[in-house]
Amino acid sequence: MKDIARDLGVSVVTVSKVLRNHADISTETRERVLKRMKELNYRPNLAARALVTGRSFIIGLVVPDLLHPFFAEVAKGLSRSLRKKGYGLIISSSEEDPELEQQEIDQMLARRVDAMLVASAQWTVESFRHIEEQKMPYVLIDRKFAGLAANFVGVDDEAVGTLATEHLIKTGCRVIAHIGGQDVSTAVERRQGYRHALARHSLVVGPEYVIGREHGDEASDVSGYEVMRKLLRLDPRPDGVFCYNDPTAMGAMKAILEAGLRIPQDVAVVGAGNVRYAEFLRVPLTTVDQQCEAIGDRAARLALALVEAKGPTRPKTILLEPRLVVRDSTR
Amino acid sequence: MKDIARDLGVSVVTVSKVLRNHADISTETRERVLKRMKELNYRPNLAARALVTGRSFIIGLVVPDLLHPFFAEVAKGLSRSLRKKGYGLIISSSEEDPELEQQEIDQMLARRVDAMLVASAQWTVESFRHIEEQKMPYVLIDRKFAGLAANFVGVDDEAVGTLATEHLIKTGCRVIAHIGGQDVSTAVERRQGYRHALARHSLVVGPEYVIGREHGDEASDVSGYEVMRKLLRLDPRPDGVFCYNDPTAMGAMKAILEAGLRIPQDVAVVGAGNVRYAEFLRVPLTTVDQQCEAIGDRAARLALALVEAKGPTRPKTILLEPRLVVRDSTR
DNA sequence: ATGCGGTCCGTTATCGTTATCGGAAGGTAA
């Protein structure tokens, strides 16, 4: 910038103004500066800008698992929306480890991102107090917390459970099992939706038909497989299963097929997430779509709105409606 | 920092030194400063630090598609390795669009990341000249460029092709087709490996059995499906297919099954990438593993080595050996 | 008393950019 200013006989301030399209620069000067910028291949130092403006134009995203297609898709949607507005996205994965997540959040705080998006693997809300202390705007994604008044973007998880379960009922299943997840809001609410649907149709299944995952740190596909093997030993054998996410359903289907049973004739399966490739599975999987990209997009817009807003705003909750996608695993 | 210094009656420099574990601070002062830091919940402003040190402690990663499990896995490996060393990772996706990729790279340059990792969707090497001009260290991942002497980490793609094709030959296939990808190094070299394997075993197949993808901007699974339908109309019908990546193979398998044929009895299929979930597919997929996480890890280490090195270093190429993973689609 | 070497801490300048205000030059109206 100094070089440009010197070369053209103007001040750095002038150059800076051209850079930011300030009004009080004559067209002629502006042209000259722009020309020289091109020539020198000049790019402003965003670190310096961040320092003086207090804005980094970076949004932070923390997810539990980048490999999970759901989060990958959210990240993609986010990235696209943010890029359009000139923001960058810095992503980090907590590997479903609350402690690691805490560290990552602190890192982001230190980097002075403009806002944070978190799909949390946390048990407590302590991390979020940290964030609030720094007055950093943040949005929860996918997983929310009871007792934490925060911005949230996600799907209506209870509706997910209801939709899936009613579909199984409609296709004739009577003994419907559920494979749940760890103790996070998505898993809990989907289970509630499942229970409500059963109740509404006066179906009763024993508690042994509802199993959460064994160990929280395992891949969902593995635990889905193991849990399903257990379910198949029950009497009467379940004729339908609602799995709280697609990887779990994939594991479950593997167990069912290995037991020599047919899907959906013997056991129908519904997942949730509508992961890409769900249609290429051994049996194409009926699932509940949770509009990953829409989540990313809405989250991006909400986050930017928070950044632009001066004062503190009332926490906003955006709930998206899930959609059922019927494939061979139930028909 | 100023506050801490004032409260304790020391200078900011002293505080700064404590922060960075400088040796010339007495234990007593150090303790006092650390204590006050905790109390105030102080976190250094990394933007300011970046400005004065010229190091951002951020590594940039540009991938063609975050949703592709391969890149997601690489990102995960990278993220983990970098975090250990105190570096952050900023990720962006080019959506397989060279122009967008160019923009993303420029963004990263402006942000003054310490090094860049690029899995490029580029046709030309122009972007990389940009990077070199800024003297920014960079590492190519997965896809390399003839005529560009750059650091590279990836799998030995010709070996991938050979491994897959020889496996098909060994299982008895004689008319082996190949579904390739766009014009990137991975696709080209895998095709060469395929050709060499055929030649070594004196097998001859016409050029109509080797098809690249139709449109570069489509999802691989879709194009795999379409290309396979075309291949199935050939006479003699291929009894084996080597697909240059797993999503393509998934599409191909869909086409084969839809045609009423059996895998592997009528047509055997081999993919490449060993995408997670490959074993849950309609027919569990035989594939060539390319060690995604190892790639991430090696790339991270190489990048950091470049950052630490003062002067320019000789470009280094790290080639990992692929491994064959046999599943039902060929046995 | 002098010189020398540690230990511990502070002074000053600097990184590259932007915010804020002031002011010169020229035009216009009374």
Add this chain to the structure above:
DNA sequence: TTACCTTCCGATAACGATAACGGACCGCAT
């Protein structure tokens, strides 16, 4: 002529940290 308004530009001081060097103070040997 004077007053006032535009238009365009620049001087200066920040932002929050670090680098490089200098210096006070103490102990010890000469």
